[in-house]
């Protein structure tokens with residue numbers, strides 16, 4: 209199994225994940241949050257949820273067996289004992305804030321080496337499900353007007369353009385496009401999300417992308 213065919217699962221982010229998330233953030237955005245901001249988000253912000261898409265790190269999980277008498281003795285002594293869980297690779301992350309009656313996607317990015325394999329959409333789909341479970345009416349976000357890849361992802365999941373926040377991004381004074389979903393409880397929108405879920409499952413079965421399976425956050 210190569211890295212891109214590995215199954216993807218979702219789990220909540222913990223403080224131990226901060227360095228890797230910042231690495232993906234650095235590869236994805238012109239500016240990054242400091243470690244302290246993530247710690248605060250994870251430990252103190254009751255209204256924030258951070259989810260990760262993870263996959264088995266096949267390279268780290270199966271190092272070549274150590275050679276030599278001492279290594280053989282160690283293997284013999286530990287035979288029958290439980291094998292440590294395989295290492296995992298963080299493939300992407302998403303941050304969600306629950307507001308009064310809406311939820312806000314504050315961050316989403318995937319490992320540049322693993323893009324266009326359905327990981328971004330898996331994270332967005334999970335955010336929509338989490339928001340619905342919290343009785344949010346809609347999910348909103350800001351996106352750079354130049355970021356057509358992200359806009360295409362959001363449009364696929366039914367987000368519509370609501371307006372602009374002028375000069376929202378301080379690094380280059382770029383405008384932000386505000387995008388929002390239809391009412392999450394709208395049966396037509398739920399039918400669209402169900403169709404997208406079936407398409408993700410079908411593609412996973414066909415193996416043309418990651419073996420993405422059901423979100424488990």
Ligand SMILES: CC(C)(COP(=O)(O)OP(=O)(O)OC[C@H]1O[C@@H](n2cnc3c(N)ncnc32)[C@H](O)[C@@H]1OP(=O)(O)O)[C@@H](O)C(=O)NCCC(=O)NCCS
Nearest residue numbers: 236316317318323324325326327328329351357358360361
């Ligand atoms: C935006 C981002 C999260 C997408 O992640 P991803 O894992 O590559 O996305 P997916 O493979 O799940 O793509 C899902 C859909 O998004 C759209 N999409 C994603 N990347 C695209 C691209 N480069 N060009 C056009 N459409 C794109 C497509 O509609 C795609 O569906 P399809 O594969 O059926 O065509 C990723 O490009 C990223 O991390 N970018 C940098 C950070 C960023 O811009 N975050 C958003 C901030 S608002």
